[in-house]
Amino acid sequence: MESLNLLGIVGSLRQKSYNKGLMKAAQELLPTGVTLTVADIGALPLFNEDLESNVPVAVQTFKQQVSAADAILIATPEYNYSMPGVLKNALDWASRPYGDNSFDSKPAALMGASVGMLGTARAQYHLRQTLVFLNMHPLNRPEIMVSSAHKNFDAEGNLTNEQTKQFITQMLQALVEWTHRLSK
Ligand SMILES: Cc1cc2nc3c(=O)[nH]c(=O)nc-3n(C[C@H](O)[C@H](O)[C@H](O)COP(=O)(O)O)c2cc1C
Numbered sequence: 001m002e003s004l005n006l007l008g009i010v011g012s013l014r015q016k017s018y019n020k021g022l023m024k025a026a027q028e029l030l031p032t033g034v035t036l037t038v039a040d041i042g043a044l045p046l047f048n049e050d051l052e053s054n055v056p057v058a059v060q061t062f063k064q065q066v067s068a069a070d071a072i073l074i075a076t077p078e079y080n081y082s083m084p085g086v087l088k089n090a091l092d093w094a095s096r097p098y099g100d101n102s103f104d105s106k107p108a109a110l111m112g113a114s115v116g117m118l119g120t121a122r123a124q125y126h127l128r129q130t131l132v133f134l135n136m137h138p139l140n141r142p143e144i145m146v147s148s149a150h151k152n153f154d155a156e157g158n159l160t161n162e163q164t165k166q167f168i169t170q171m172l173q174a175l176v177e178w179t180h181r182l183s184k
Contacts, residue, residue: 011087
């Protein structure tokens with residue numbers, strides 16, 4: 001199989017974020033021939049339509065990374081039953097200006113960790129709704145929704161749950177197959 005380049009987007013800027021830990025685990029579990037670059041969405045300004053006439057450099061960089069990626073891997077926390085504003089801000093920036101949606105037709109896979117019992121389920125389904133408008137193609141399964149995150153990561157935010165590592169391995173393999181299938 002040809003090599004694939006994934007772009008990772010993490011919806012938390014927290015230093016010891018559990019979701020950064022999920023992305024780090026994915027980086028360690030990549031199938032052969034797959035690379036994963038993680039975007040710096042903390043560098044993006046708050047979206048402002050007035051800035052579209054003179055797009056900030058950080059936004060240009062992010063849009064280029066999205067365009068260049070074969071598929072997108074998102075790790076999101078759940079904030080107030082939805083995705084965090086920093087993630088939505090990043091999605092909004094790369095979807096613009098109108099007619100230049102960098103996410104158009106991109107395959108994607110979602111995962112998330114939260115301290116709550118539902119492990120980001122509500123946030124992920126909200127996120128899926130946004131991906132419809134972005135015309136992205138998220139994998140249906142496996143779903144990775146890590147509940148009680150404080151019990152499944154160490155104090156530095158590293159994933160310690162072996163079963164979740166297996167799910168991530170399966171997801172990455174499924175994303176590779178899905179990306180190849182969509183490119184035919
Ligand atoms: C503004 C805010 C809202 C939150 N809302 C939820 C929620 O709706 N459901 C949930 O399970 N956890 C919620 N939490 C707790 C997060 O699961 C927890 O902060 C988690 O560590 C965030 O992910 P991170 O470690 O990747 O930063 C919320 C946290 C914040 C800061």
